[in-house]
Amino acid sequence: MNFTITSKGDETSDALCEKMKTYLIDFGLVWNEEKPELVISVGGDGTLLSNFHRYRNRLSTTAFIGVHTGHLGFYADWTPQEVEKLVIDIAKTPFDIVEYPLLEVMVSYINGDSDSRYLALNECTVKATEGSLVMDVLIKNDHFETFRGDGLCISTPSGSTAYNKALGGAIVHPSLEAIQLAEMASINNRVFRTVGSPLILPKHHTCLLIPVNDVNFTVTIDHLTLLHKDVKSIRCKVASEKVRFARYRSFPFWSRVKESFVGDKS
Ligand code: NAP
Ligand code: MN
Numbered sequence: 001m002n003f004t005i006t007s008k009g010d011e012t013s014d015a016l017c018e019k020m021k022t023y024l025i026d027f028g029l030v031w032n033e034e035k036p037e038l039v040i041s042v043g044g045d046g047t048l049l050s051n052f053h054r055y056r057n058r059l060s061t062t063a064f065i066g067v068h069t070g071h072l073g074f075y076a077d078w079t080p081q082e083v084e085k086l087v088i089d090i091a092k093t094p095f096d097i098v099e100y101p102l103l104e105v106m107v108s109y110i111n112g113d114s115d116s117r118y119l120a121l122n123e124c125t126v127k128a129t130e131g132s133l134v135m136d137v138l139i140k141n142d143h144f145e146t147f148r149g150d151g152l153c154i155s156t157p158s159g160s161t162a163y164n165k166a167l168g169g170a171i172v173h174p175s176l177e178a179i180q181l182a183e184m185a186s187i188n189n190r191v192f193r194t195v196g197s198p199l200i201l202p203k204h205h206t207c208l209l210i211p212v213n214d215v216n217f218t219v220t221i222d223h224l225t226l227l228h229k230d231v232k233s234i235r236c237k238v239a240s241e242k243v244r245f246a247r248y249r250s251f252p253f254w255s256r257v258k259e260s261f262v263g264d265k266s
Helices: 011-026 045-054 080-092 253-262
Strands: 002-007 038-043 063-068 076-078 096-109 116-120 123-128 133-139 142-155 178-186 199-202 207-211 217-221 224-228 231-247
Touching: 002 011, 002 045, 011 038, 011 080, 038 045, 038 076, 045 063, 045 076, 063 076, 063 080, 076 080, 096 123, 096 142, 096 178, 096 217, 116 123, 116 217, 123 133, 123 231, 178 231, 199 231, 217 231
Parallel strands: 002 038, 038 063, 063 231
Antiparallel strands: 096 116, 096 231, 123 142, 123 217, 133 142, 133 207, 142 178, 178 199, 207 231, 217 224
16 A cells, blocks of 8 residues: 655654654555555644645545644544554554545636635635625525625534634534534624624535625635635535545544543543
């Protein structure tokens, strides 16, 4: 099996990375950065997010796995102490695959430039380049509200524990094929009104954002920040692609949520 490992770049992650690489090569696995079937991230969730984007054109044949060298991650859920067991499992056992939904973002332009298509593992956020963001929000092509405020966040289920959670969004189990629209500080008074609650949309229900006046936006896709000019619309929906995680042991999503946010008092 072809594999690659990337490190967050700190000393601990680099050392762990080298150790795993040596063991796996000794076990007969093949180091291949171009066409890996297994991509191991050592560091944190951010390291796995970078790998997701690096191998974004090979999602159907690549499986991801993450080791955390800092706090427990949602994607990076193996501890450094478990690495020896993990390496043996990788070498000896065929892995199960768990698939999580992704978010598709299509940006269209006024000047007729071809659309830009992105896939997000966590979320897409849209903010104004200056002043408040003002956008019409259409759901399934019907006008739902005119949003005025700091910005909008559209997240995947596995991204619901990241930025979305900080915005008061719900935590969504990744077995649900859905996206969540959460507001960032909407302006609500007699003139402007938004629903206020985060919305969870099922597959095939698109969320279309149309500029009301300014047409330049700061759009983030996971950890990437992009400036988009002359925007006609931003369309978000559950993507047809999925991300695949290699599973060697069970660590249920709600246990990860509990360990990350609630702690272990019982
Ligand atoms: P970062 O600034 O290091 O990330 C912020 C934190 O989010 C880190 O602790 C990161 O974990 C954690 N994280 C990433 N994905 C997560 C997930 N699915 N569930 C729970 N926590 C998650 O930048 P980064 O590591 O490149 O990550 C980019 C992400 O940061 C964005 O996708 C966005 O979700 C998040 N973010 C959050 C806020 C906020 O909460 N107010 C604001 C901006 C961005 P690690 O330390 O393990 O990397
Ligand atoms: Mn990070």
